Amino acid sequence: MSDVVDQGRRRLLTAATALTGAVGAVFAAAPFLASWKPNARAKALGAPIEIDISKLEPGAMLKVEWRGKPVWIVRRTPEMLHQLARATPFLLDPGSEASVQPAFAKNDARALKPEFLVVLGVCTHLGCSPLPKFEAPDVTVSADWPGGFYCPCHGSKFDLSGRVFKGVPAPSNLTVPPYAFLSEGRILVGSDSTQSA
Ligand code: FES
Structure with missing residues (x-):
């Protein structure tokens, strides 16, 4: 039983x-x-990201993240582009010879299309995130400030192309990541080839 x-x-x-x-x-x-899921895995590995810039106003900045780092996209006005020449005599590496960028961005605008600046928002000194200081002049930075980015950690200054000024701790210009335009209003950050989109 x-x-x-x-x-x-x-x-x-x-x-x-x-x-x-x-x-x-x-x-x-x-x-x-x-x-x-492919998307999550691809993102974790730093796959390129698509960004809509169609609503970015002239003079404004868009912040996104790629590979855990801030990427800034600035739509520069004609006045901002004009300021670049004003800053040149005071820059450490005006020709971007010792700085990191794709070959297409080795120019004064450090860009594929001068209107749009795409840079990593990471100071090349010790990695702080600089502040946008687009107004010129700006006495909170210096009396003759031509506009650009200011790193509050140790005082490094960069112009409106992310080029570093002489006499500050940062040794090189802000890094320009690889990117490409997919259309007028969309860019791909992380690759300079639209084939990988
Ligand atoms: S981290 Fe930017 S100046 Fe030191």
Whole structure:
């Protein structure tokens, strides 16, 4: 009698264990599958990102993140572009010879299209995030400030192309990441080829 009961109970327990295992497998698989979605994985690996810049006003800046770093896109006005020449005599690396940028950005505007500046918002001294200081002059930076970026950590200054001024701790210009225009109002940051979009 007890044998019959025991065997029946054993079958019941076996069935219950199998069911629990199956349910557990489903719940365990869900987060695993979610974490391996191509988008999430690609983002984690630093895949290029598409950014809509169609609503970016002249003189304004858009901040996004790529590979865990801030990327700034500034739509420069004709006046801001004019200021670049004013800053040139005071720059450490005006030709971007010792700075990091794609070949297409090795020019005064450091850009594919002069109107749009795309730079990493990371100071090349010790990695603080500089502040946009686009107004010229700005006595909170200096009396003859031509507009640009100011790093409050140790006082490094960059012009409106992210080029570093002489006499500050930062050794080089802000880095320009690879990027490409997908259309008038969309850019791809992280690749300079539209083929990878
Ligand atoms: S981190 Fe920017 S000046 Fe030191």
